[in-house]
Amino acid sequence: MSHGSDIKSLVWGAVLLLLAACVPLVANGYWMSIALTIAMFTVLATSWALFSGPTHYISLATAAFFGVGGYLVGTGMSDYNMGFWTMVVIAPVVGAVLAFLIGIATLRLSGVYFVIFTLGLAEMIRTLVSWIQNNFTGSRGLYVLTDLTEADIYIYLVILAAVVYLAGWWVNRSRIGFALRIIGNDEMVARHVGINTATSKVILFTFSGFIAALVGALIAPRYTYIEPNGVFSPEISFIVVIMALLGGTGRLWGPIVGVIPFALLQEFINANYSSYSTLVMGVAFLVIVYFLPKGVVGRIEQALATRRKSTW
């Protein structure tokens, strides 16, 4: 990638983010709420793809980190009288430490172990948190009362999205991004050319854990009332995976291409046919595997490439 096109993509990104930041000016309550959901999943799916895209390690831990973030804000404000912003600082650090420990334990081994470990992680933390709540802290309802509106949270998430895009842009150009792509292509080769495969994977996984916990913390005021069953809902992990893969993880802006249509589809299904939401998720996975293995973006790029070949 040449220097010029890099600058061009930065400018394009900045313009689009500015446009996104203007949404609260025009959107009413209903669309604001959808925009907030889209912003939330954009950050989650993009940071997910930073790690899972190049390495092909499917992380299902998003819900766990997201839940840790939301839950810490809830318990900090309700049980320990901490301020919202203090907890917003603490939560992602805890998420990152958790991700780091999980990474150390599982990422030295083959990818399957990692997937399996993250599969039940959110559920396990949920049962653990409920148990601690029932037996030690006592309080069951956690309230997050702030004067932040949905539009405020939305703006924070757009800023966070900008940070994630910048980080991703930097990672793609850096040695670690290069290392991860080699790991994804062939881990054996990566190890033989002297890449410390475990360290590279752990660093990026820690970053995605940090971001997911931060999103969970920032969005907590939206729900006002935090319950372990809600914030640790494993569905979030799966939705993030579907969105990112649907869009395509080959490009930094790929996931958002999947986030927007799938978020709208989910909104529609939940409003009209809520009992079919699980079935829809299943079908989405199957469609991705059998028809869009490189996502919508990959499919479009493929089509463009063949057309270019045929005209030349």
Next chain:
Amino acid sequence: MDIIITGLLLGGTYALIAFGLNLQYGVARIMNLANGEFLVLGALAAFWIFVADSISPVLTMLIVAPLSFFGNWVIYKLLLRPLVRRAKNQGQLEVDSILATFGMSFALVGIMVSMHGEYFTYSYLAEPFEIVGETFALNRIVAFCFAVLIGGALWLWLYYTRPGMAMRAVSVSTEASGLVGIDVPRLSALAFALGGAVTTMGGTLISTFITLDASVGVIFTMKALIIIIMGGVGDIRGAIVAALILGLVETTVARLIDPGLTLAAAYAIFVLVLLFRPQGLFGRKPT
């Protein structure tokens, strides 16, 4: 004593489920995350047939096993075989099969929830039974005995018949067994179907003493995976020991601390295995 026997009884049924997944992952090389849903299907069938006609779950098992065998065979042929062909290496097959079986798992959960959204509650052989002076529920013991019977039959088949030997050969190396004239695609399909049938039978057995619901499958997939990794992929002896350990630990935690913490206990074991024996209980370190 009470805890030990209950734990071992539970572990026996776990071993049977892990046996099923071991065939699918060890031989057919498909990481089947929809495994738990086939277990729940077995439980759902037992519940329905018992409530409708009060037919014993043991008989139901004989009906669902061939159905599940056929269903899994079709799934392998139609959906998974194309993935095996498309994959350039084992890593890509793993990613593809994980995503595809996720899809199946969600689709199955969605279908089952729309058929029966509540708990599968029924009561079969909930009678006391005495072993060495302590009482246990008869349904647990019956389930354990059937798990041992089915597992034993499979073991005999794997170790003392020609197709069984071919299957073990495929699990050691797909390439080498292809070279010596084993029909690998056919055996993989057979292993996948057989594994699914075994899991469904396990689900029918479990439903006699644990109340399940449509969305609980993933927990059992998780447990079966932990057992397989702890025992070492493809290692039947290891899987049996691992299943008994998991059953014991879960029962101990449930009785002494809190029944809500069984999953956390399973995870604790998993972490220990990953940190200290990722090659499995009896596995050797790769050189």
